[in-house]
Amino acid sequence: MDPRIRDHAQTVIDHSTDIDSGDRVVIGAPAAASDLVIALYEECANRGAHPVSLQNDSRATRAFLQNYTDTDDFETPSHLLALYQEMDTYIAIRGDENATETADVNPETNAAYRRAMQPVLQERLSKTWCLTQYPTTGNAQLAGMSTEAYENFVWDAVGLDxxxxxxxxxxxxxxxxxxxxxxxxxxxxxxxxxxxxxxxxxxxxxxxxxxxxxxxxxxxxxxxxxxxxxxxxxxxxxxxxxxxxxxxxxxxxxxxxxxxxxxxxxxxxxxxxxxxxxxxxxxxxxxxxxxxxxxxxxxxxxxxxxxxxxxxxxxxxxxxxxxxxxxxxxxxxxxxxxxxxxxxxxxxxxxxxxxxxxxxxx
Structure with a gap:
């Protein structure tokens, strides 16, 4: 594992969220960011915190939105809301393999889905939270950078004084x-x-x-x-x-x-x-x-x-x-x-x- 990934995790845990013993932590991340999730789990274990991870999959989200028959019938996912109500800290990790995965989803469908998800978002924002980025090839391509250059770009920005x-x-x-x-x-x-x-x-x-x-x-x-x-x-x-x-x-x-x-x-x-x-x-x-x-x-x-x-x-x-x-x-x-x-x-x-x-x- 690149040592900068563990540095990134330490910054999230110590500086951004100040996670302590007994804290209930939810980590939402794409599969491509699994190394950072692993590093965050290590840091949580060192501090006696209790992490749970959710895989955020843009292909799965697209499949759901493209195939849901009645957007007026979107419901707030009460099971996800319950998880956020019980957590202390939320860590969101971005990282795209394909940054245009949801490009063909109808904007009206997106709007209806966001309305249904608003209580979940508000619950998340009411807790300690941090949004960060893992340097994936999809985001490197979108930025017009090589993979190595994008990794340097992300970790230099994250590792600021x-x-x-x-x-x-x-x-x-x-x-x-x-x-x-x-x-x-x-x-x-x-x-x-x-x-x-x-x-x-x-x-x-x-x-x-x-x-x-x-x-x-x-x-x-x-x-x-x-x-x-x-x-x-x-x-x-x-x-x-x-x-x-x-x-x-x-x-x-x-x-x-x-x-x-x-x-x-x-x-x-x-x-x-x-x-x-x-x-x-x-x-x-x-x-x-x-x-x-x-x-x-x-x-x-x-x-x-x-x-x-x-x-x-x-x-x-x-x-x-x-x-x-x-x-x-x-x-x-x-x-x-x-x-x-x-x-x-x-x-x-x-x-x-x-x-x-x-x-x-x-």
Missing amino acids: WNAQREHQSQLVDILADADEVRIQSGSNTDVTMRIAGNTALNDYGEKNLPGGEVFTAPIKHSVEGEVHFDMPLYRQGREIEDVRVQFNEGYVESYSAGRNETVLDGIFATDEGARYLGELGIGMNRAIDQFSYNMLFDEKMGDTVHMAVGSAYAETVGEDNERNESAEHVDMIVDMSEDSTIEVDGEIIQRNGTFIFEEEF
């Missing part, structure tokens, strides 16, 4: 802590404002997401105004969505378009009412991730980027006096902020062309 990253990102957390309005401009097609007063900006330094490397919060639900050109592509439901443009009015996605696979957006926005409001504003700060890889776990953390997610807001980012946006969806989309771009907080520019006010190059 997270204490140093936390300190660096805390400077942005301090700026946003008492902020009211954020304005994001990029090129001639992105100019959007939103209020965040009363909401909490969180410092993601490799805990819930590994790799981490962002500061994120929730906008006040009805405060988002303006237009955004998400000029970096995203992969969703096995399809590449490009050139997304969204117009917000009083927080609501009033209109939208995409240069490719707009039908996937149709399904996302039709999922439920909350899918047409923003649930997250995130600002990428991980400069160790310096290559776009068609993997949102990494791409949204890149320095010189901003991402916004339509759909559910993380409960811990929403102040008790503000309304939390709820949805079965949470879909991140990215704006490149490296050129002709600014972030303003209460009228003051705090980032220009990807460089923050607290960095020497500003």
